[in-house]
Amino acid sequence: MGQNKNKEQVLRLIISKAWEDIDFRKNLISDPIIAIENLTGAKIILPEGKTLVVNDQTDKSKVYMNIPVEPSIEDIELNEEQLEIIAGGGQTVWADLVNNLFPELKDIIKI
Structure with missing residues (x-):
């Protein structure tokens, strides 16, 4: 349970930092793993063959829709x-x- 709480805290930190710091947000979009690791000290380990994509959905004048991966x-x-x-x-x-x-x-x- 404690580990999940820490992960949740890391995610909250990333999101709040992206809301308040435009430079961090730009770095998060262009190189998310480095941006997250530099901010939080957490290590990001993706499964083999996967990449991390961050989309900026902060423009309140737009409604966003993501097409999720089709479940297997x-x-x-x-x-x-x-x-x-x-x-x-x-x-x-x-x-x-x-x-x-x-x-x-x-x-x-x-x-």
Whole structure:
């Protein structure tokens, strides 16, 4: 539990520093690993073949939407109820995904 708390504190520090320091924000976007390690002293170790991408979403005049990576069913452990939902078309799964990932978009789409 303590380690997760420390990770949460590191993430909070990164975000608050990016909000208040435009130079740090620029460095975070251009070279996120170095920027994070220099700020926090934490070591960033990415899985092999992965890169860290930081997008600046601080412009309040824009609504942002990220396209998440498509989940691999083999990598997800689902319970019986979740398997039945997916087998039946998965509408609830999609609704939950959209609502959680894009709450601001949900509010502006009018049908």
